[in-house]
Amino acid sequence: MAQSAPDTARKYDLGFARWVYENVEGGDKLSMCMQCGVCSGSCPIGTEMDHGPRKLFMMIRAGMKEAVLTSNTLWNCTKCYRCVVRCPRGVPVTYILGGLGTKAVEMGYVKTEDTVRFSKAFWWSAKTFGRTDERLVTSRYHFSGGFGEGVKKSLANLKIALGMFKAGRLHLGAPHKVKGTKNLQAILAKAQEIEERAGETER
Amino acid sequence: MSDGRGKKYTYYPGCSSQGSGKHLDESLRAIAPELGVELETLDDWNCCGASVGHVGGGTLPNLALTGRNLANAQKQGPQDVLTACAACYLNTHAGNEKIKKDVAMRGRVNEALSAGDLSYDEDLQVRHACEVIVNDVGIDKVKDRVTNPLTGLKVAGYVGCQTVRPFANTDGGGNYDTYDDPEFLDDFTEACGAEAVDFDVKTACCGGAVSVISPEKTLHLIKEILDAAKEADADVIATPCPLCQTNVEMYQDAINKEFGTDFAIPVVFYSQLMAVAFGMDAKDDAALGRNTIRSEKLEKMAK
Ligand code: SF4
Ligand code: SF4
Numbered sequence: 001m002a003q004s005a006p007d008t009a010r011k012y013d014l015g016f017a018r019w020v021y022e023n024v025e026g027g028d029k030l031s032m033c034m035q036c037g038v039c040s041g042s043c044p045i046g047t048e049m050d051h052g053p054r055k056l057f058m059m060i061r062a063g064m065k066e067a068v069l070t071s072n073t074l075w076n077c078t079k080c081y082r083c084v085v086r087c088p089r090g091v092p093v094t095y096i097l098g099g100l101g102t103k104a105v106e107m108g109y110v111k112t113e114d115t116v117r118f119s120k121a122f123w124w125s126a127k128t129f130g131r132t133d134e135r136l137v138t139s140r141y142h143f144s145g146g147f148g149e150g151v152k153k154s155l156a157n158l159k160i161a162l163g164m165f166k167a168g169r170l171h172l173g174a175p176h177k178v179k180g181t182k183n184l185q186a187i188l189a190k191a192q193e194i195e196e197r198a199g200e201t202e203r
Numbered sequence: 204m205s206d207g208r209g210k211k212y213t214y215y216p217g218c219s220s221q222g223s224g225k226h227l228d229e230s231l232r233a234i235a236p237e238l239g240v241e242l243e244t245l246d247d248w249n250c251c252g253a254s255v256g257h258v259g260g261g262t263l264p265n266l267a268l269t270g271r272n273l274a275n276a277q278k279q280g281p282q283d284v285l286t287a288c289a290a291c292y293l294n295t296h297a298g299n300e301k302i303k304k305d306v307a308m309r310g311r312v313n314e315a316l317s318a319g320d321l322s323y324d325e326d327l328q329v330r331h332a333c334e335v336i337v338n339d340v341g342i343d344k345v346k347d348r349v350t351n352p353l354t355g356l357k358v359a360g361y362v363g364c365q366t367v368r369p370f371a372n373t374d375g376g377g378n379y380d381t382y383d384d385p386e387f388l389d390d391f392t393e394a395c396g397a398e399a400v401d402f403d404v405k406t407a408c409c410g411g412a413v414s415v416i417s418p419e420k421t422l423h424l425i426k427e428i429l430d431a432a433k434e435a436d437a438d439v440i441a442t443p444c445p446l447c448q449t450n451v452e453m454y455q456d457a458i459n460k461e462f463g464t465d466f467a468i469p470v471v472f473y474s475q476l477m478a479v480a481f482g483m484d485a486k487d488d489a490a491l492g493r494n495t496i497r498s499e500k501l502e503k504m505a506k
Contacts, residue, residue, distance in 0.1 A: 025262060044408040048420045076420060079254045080408040081368035085382050094369075102257045116258060118416045123259025126268065130249040132218035141416070160453045163495040169223045176221045179247045183319040184271060188260070190318035191267035194311050 016065040025099030026092035033057045039083035039093045049073040053083055053093050066109075074101035075115040117144040127188055130178030135170060209239030210339060212330075213276045213284045217291035217445075218250050224288065224445030226490035230474035231287050231332060233488035237348050237481055238340045242285065246275055251294040254412045263311060269298030270312040273329075274321035281325065287332035287474070289365035289444040296329040300375055331366060333443050333473070334377040337387050345394040351482040352396025353504055358476070359402040359437035360388035361428060363409060363447040382406065391473045392441060395480035400435040404428050409450040418454055425451055426458050429466045439469045439498050441476055448472060452496055469498035479505045 013019075020027040033054075040052030050072050051059065059068050074097055083093035104110045105119075121140035125133050138157070143150030164170040178184055220228035235242050249268055250256070256265040272295060276284050286292050302309045303326060313322050336345065367385050370376030380387050383406065389399035407428055410421025428451055432440050442448050452470040459466055471494060478489035485491050485505035491498075 044424055045410070045413070045421065076413060078364075078408050078411040078413045078421070078424075080364040080411065081382075082364075082408075084369045098257055099262070102262055105258055106261070114417050115255065115413070118412075119255040119258035121259075122253065122255050126250040126252065126256060127260065130247075131221070132250050132253065134218075134222040138415075159456060163453070164223065167493045167495050169225055169493055169495075171222050176218075178249050180319070183321075184249055187267050187271055187315050187319040187321070188264045191264040191311075191315035192261060194314055195261050195263040198311075 011066055012063040013065045014063040016063045016068075017061050020060050020096075020100070024096060024103055026095035027099060029091050030057060030060065030096060032089040033091050034089055036088060038086050038088060039091075042082040042086050043077075044080060044082070045076055045078055048076045053077075053097065056097075057091075068100065069104040069107065069109040072113070073097065074104060075110075075113045112145075117141055120144070125175070127185065128181075129175050130181055130184045131176050133171065133175040135172070136175060209236065209241045211241040211243055211280075211282050212335070213245050213279050213282055214242035215245045215248050215251075215272060215276070215284055215286040215291055215295065217248075217286060217288040218253075219288055219445040219449075223449045226475060226493035227287055227445050227448070227472045229490040229493070230472055230478045230488065233483055234474055234477045234481060237483075238336065238344060240285075240335065240340060243279065243282075245272060245284070246279060248272055248275070251288075251291045253290045253294070256294075263315065266298050266301070266308070266312055267315045269295050270302065270316050270323055271319065271321060273299060273302070273327055274316050274323040276327055277323055277325045281327070283328045283330050283335075285330050285332055285335055287443070287445075289331075289363060290446060292329065292331045293365040293370070296331075296370055296375065299327065299329045328375075330377060331443075333366060333387055333391075334379040336391070337379045338377055342390050342394050345391065345477065349394065349396055349480045351480055351504065351506065353476065353480050353501070354396050356397040356476075356500060356504065357400050357436060357438045358392040358397045359400050359432040359435055359440045360392055360405055361402065361407075361432075361440050361442045361447060361451070361470075362388050362405045363442060363444040364406065364411065366443050367406065388441065388443065388473060392476065395476050397476065397480075400437050402431055402435055402437070404431045407431075409447045411446060411450075414450045414454065415446075418457060422454060422458050422461055425454050426462060426464070429455065429458065429464070429468055432468050433466070437468065438500050439471050441471055441473050443473055452494065455496065467496055469494055469496045469501070471498065471501065476501075482506050 037054045040054040077097045118141045142153040252265040252268045367382040371382045392399040414421040455466045475489045
């Protein structure tokens with residue numbers, strides 16, 4: 001396989017940086033990073049990240065693939081794009097974090113992370129109906145961690161849901177759908193097939 | 204007041220328009236013709252993938268969502284695509300630019316689209332509603348249309364992230380404002396006759412999708428926004444972004460519980476303010492009934 005995934009058996013994989021450059025969205029710009037730390041300093045949610053983006057990029061260079069691909073930085077980034085607009089070297093930080101997250105899921109590094117469970121519920125709705133049904137995505141996500149957790153999370157959200165319902169912003173009844181669900185699903189299936197065929201997501 | 208016909212745009216409402224962000228869609232559809240903006244809804248529009256689609260579906264399938272919307276928009280004509288949702292704008296604009304610039308990607312997206320008998324090969328422009336109001340309509344036209352100035356209403360203009368980042372002040376993004384200290388929202392407020400209060404967290408982050416998924420991680424971010432609005436003695440917070448509106452509104456109870464505060468600050472869309480200032484109907488046009496924290500002051504001003 002030309003585009004093989006990094007060696008999972010070793011903790012430090014010196015080919016990892018190259019693999020990221022070649023396979024992760026925006027990764028080709030990673031070599032521009034000069035470790036100035038503007039990204040981490042601009043990040044509103046650094047306190048919730050086990051490594052800020054600057055450090056994560058250093059870890060990529062050091063070949064710490066497992067630590068990178070299991071880092072919660074990939075999931076706690078809010079996509080505020082502050083780092084992207086401020087980086088003096090034009091590194092598309094947000095896109096790289098997103099791309100690493102997509103790869104980490106594809107390669108089975110992450111399964112139980114909240115964002116991953118939410119993303120799966122979200123994609124289910126997008127694929128099935130062509131649209132996001134906020135009610136179904138939320139409840140699917142809430143219950144994806146088991147029944148007990150689902151009940152707990154749903155109860156915590158009950159007041160919000162009631163308020164939204166009263167304001168007519170919680171859609172009940174049949175989900176909104178695109179007319180061409182078959183058309184959309186054919187396109188998505190084809191896109192997935194192309195992606196699998198290429199064995200990569202980006203160039 | 205309006206001549207009914209204006210410059211035409213293909214309007215992409217996005218998923219929140221049928222749920223949590225209904226009041227953005229309703230008030231925008233109400234004010235658009237008043238500003239000479241004709242919105243023709245994008246036929247059979249689908250989800251943009253928001254900020255998590257690539258994780259659940261993969262990069263190319265996620266981009267194919269945008270490809271399908273653009274292919275359908277192309278069928279409707281060469282006019283610009285307009286969206287009011289920050290995430291829809293970010294994804295559709297970024298996807299469009301990627302498809303335009305990256306020949307290999309354009310080929311792959313079109314190969315996927317061909318499975319649905321669609322193709323995208325035109326250079327459409329994807330634009331944000333606020334940028335269109337600034338550049339195509341012009342603030343003066345907004346001012347001219349105001350018949351019911353919101354005199355005395357203090358508004359904290361909360362722009363949020365993705366409306367301006369990363370595309371504001373870029374060629375493809377319409378060169379309409381800066382991403383660090385955007386002024387358009389305060390300009391809208393003042394055009395409506397209200398007072399734009401000093402608000403230095405205007406491009407702070409509400410936590411975005413992380414707030415929806417794991418609010419315990421981001422309540423403190425929302426609290427900073429509320430603190431600043433309170434400090435500025437704002438009557439309402441105004442925002443262009445449906446996710447900002449919902450996050451900052453719906454978590455106030457949770458924040459009060461967590462931090463012992465007593466926030467109950469209404470969060471409205473700029474388009475709701477405009478509808479009220481244009482003397483339009485409080486319920487049908489300004490959609491004021493859709494806010495879960497209501498602004499008595501604004502409602503009293505409304506017709
Ligand atoms: S701001 Fe840019 S150059 Fe500086 S550390 Fe972050 S990614 Fe690297
Ligand atoms: S986009 Fe993500 S990494 Fe960048 S500053 Fe915002 S939260 Fe931090």
